[in-house]
Amino acid sequence: MRIAIVGAGPTGLFTSIALARRGHDVTVVDRDPGPRPDGTWERAGVMQFHHPHAFRLQVVEALTAEMPEVLDTLVAVGAERVILPEPPHIALGLRCRRLTFEWVLRAAAEAEPGVVMLRGHADDVLAERGRAVGLRVDGQRLDADLVLDASGRAGRLGRGLRAPVDSRDCGLAYVSRQYRLRPGADFGPMSMPIAGVAFYPGYGVIAFPHDDGVFSALILRPGTDRSFAGLREVAVFEAAAAAVPLLATWTDPERAVPITGVLPGGRLYNSYCGQLDENGVVPLPGLVFVGDAVCTTNPSAGRGVTTSLLQVRALLALLEQDAADPESSTRAFDAWCTGNIRPWFEDHVVCDDGLAARWAGADVDLDRPLPSDLIGAAAEVDPSLMRVVGPYQAMQTLPGTLAEVEPRAHAIYAGGWRPPVPAGPTRDELAELVARHASASVG
Numbered sequence: 001m002r003i004a005i006v007g008a009g010p011t012g013l014f015t016s017i018a019l020a021r022r023g024h025d026v027t028v029v030d031r032d033p034g035p036r037p038d039g040t041w042e043r044a045g046v047m048q049f050h051h052p053h054a055f056r057l058q059v060v061e062a063l064t065a066e067m068p069e070v071l072d073t074l075v076a077v078g079a080e081r082v083i084l085p086e087p088p089h090i091a092l093g094l095r096c097r098r099l100t101f102e103w104v105l106r107a108a109a110e111a112e113p114g115v116v117m118l119r120g121h122a123d124d125v126l127a128e129r130g131r132a133v134g135l136r137v138d139g140q141r142l143d144a145d146l147v148l149d150a151s152g153r154a155g156r157l158g159r160g161l162r163a164p165v166d167s168r169d170c171g172l173a174y175v176s177r178q179y180r181l182r183p184g185a186d187f188g189p190m191s192m193p194i195a196g197v198a199f200y201p202g203y204g205v206i207a208f209p210h211d212d213g214v215f216s217a218l219i220l221r222p223g224t225d226r227s228f229a230g231l232r233e234v235a236v237f238e239a240a241a242a243a244v245p246l247l248a249t250w251t252d253p254e255r256a257v258p259i260t261g262v263l264p265g266g267r268l269y270n271s272y273c274g275q276l277d278e279n280g281v282v283p284l285p286g287l288v289f290v291g292d293a294v295c296t297t298n299p300s301a302g303r304g305v306t307t308s309l310l311q312v313r314a315l316l317a318l319l320e321q322d323a324a325d326p327e328s329s330t331r332a333f334d335a336w337c338t339g340n341i342r343p344w345f346e347d348h349v350v351c352d353d354g355l356a357a358r359w360a361g362a363d364v365d366l367d368r369p370l371p372s373d374l375i376g377a378a379a380e381v382d383p384s385l386m387r388v389v390g391p392y393q394a395m396q397t398l399p400g401t402l403a404e405v406e407p408r409a410h411a412i413y414a415g416g417w418r419p420p421v422p423a424g425p426t427r428d429e430l431a432e433l434v435a436r437h438a439s440a441s442v443g
């Protein structure tokens with residue numbers, strides 16, 4: 001088949017290589033010019049590109065299954081496989097900048113026989129006799145037997161065709177900065193194998209180790225609270241990082257030097273948009289949406305590339321079974337996503353609503369089932385919960401499996417226990433520090 005893919009992000013690139021290796025002729029269309037010869041890459045239009053990314057085990061598994069040499073190259077250029085330090089030493093994921101991940105994946109796609117990378121803007125999906133027959137790219141026709149829309153969370157192509165997107169504000173925003181370790185220095189303390197995390201009522205911080213001695217320091221702030229807007233200034237970010245113990249240790253000038261400015265992030269959404277229109281009909285057989293164009297979730301849980309590549313793997317299997325009937329394979333893919341991807345969207349909506357309420361001062365709501373993050377936290381009191389919580393946290397089981405241990409977690413909270421708050425400034429103290437340093441840097 002001739003397959004046109006819109007979007008050369010992780011979804012489009014991975015899909016293009018996998019499809020070419022199945023004998024298809026693939027053209028990937030993206031407006032982005034790619035990395036510059038000096039290795040820098042702005043990636044306008046993908047606002048998260050330089051923000052911290054953690055890559056879960058499912059991403060490693062997808063690469064291993066479809067393109068193991070890409071994983072080898074990532075490791076060769078400094079990405080690090082994360083393995084549980086204690087027996088049974090299970091693999092957990094990959095430490096890597098998004099820049100490095102995408103740069104290696106893009107180079108592999110460019111070198112793949114059967115993949116053509118076309119720079120341009122996909123203006124429209126072309127339809128004839130009620131089915132997709134290609135794209136209009138910068139006014140030129142590109143014929144295809146199948147069109148995949150991997151245009152990401154900001155993509156607009158063909159959006160009016162589907163039922164309206166179900167979208168909820170995550171209630172938080174990113175402010176991050178990348179640092180490089182000084183020679184001989186190690187990453188700072190990590191409360192989880194993949195990151196150092198400290199959450200306070202009203203904000204949170206995460207330190208993400210990446211490849212080649214680079215790490216990101218992230219401050220998660222309430223999305224609509226203007227008190228933290230000053231964090232985008234270097235002096236203010238540095239003062240805030242120095243005041244929060246976890247980030248103070250990681251960003252200590254003796255340990256590391258900043259290699260980027262402060263990167264502010266836009267509003268974040270949990271969103272889900274299936275393949276069908278409002279009447280439950282495949283709107284344009286031969287056009288399939290995949291990756292962030294289907295689902296986005298609160299990025300601080302690091303699920304986006306995983307949910308994207310899980311979708312691709314399901315789609316590849318369906319296309320192998322039933323490529324001749326685009327309507328039935330699209331319908332089957334939609335059903336698979338409803339069962340396996342939408343639950344992550346729904347889980348995040350509940351967790352984020354609960355977190356926003358608690359960040360605004362509310363106590364744990366014991367009048368309704370606990371959100372997954374609170375069930376997970378309760379394992380600190382009763383480690384036996386990990387039998388169910390662990391596979392959920394690793395995304396090996398769906399959020400619904402937590403129902404089995406919810407009553408036990410509920411009882412723990414009803415007994416008065418609350419997740420401990422680490423040492424560090426309160427939300428009001430941090431907001432006051434931001435205001436003080438912001439006005440100092442203006443004055």
Ligand SMILES: Cc1cc2nc3c(=O)[nH]c(=O)nc-3n(C[C@H](O)[C@H](O)[C@H](O)COP(=O)(O)OP(=O)(O)OC[C@H]3O[C@@H](n4cnc5c(N)ncnc54)[C@H](O)[C@@H]3O)c2cc1C
Nearest residue numbers: 007009010011031048053054122152291292299302304305
């Ligand atoms: C702040 C933040 C942090 C994140 N952290 C993590 C993390 O730690 N771990 C994780 O797994 N996920 C994370 N994610 C999610 C992850 O970034 C996404 O899941 C991932 O980018 C999805 O890849 P994609 O290829 O579907 O879309 P994208 O990466 O958005 O790529 C879409 C591509 O389509 C192109 N495009 C769009 N429209 C057109 C058009 N009309 N014509 C031509 N080209 C077009 C764009 O230029 C872009 O290159 C994070 C997200 C955010 C917002």
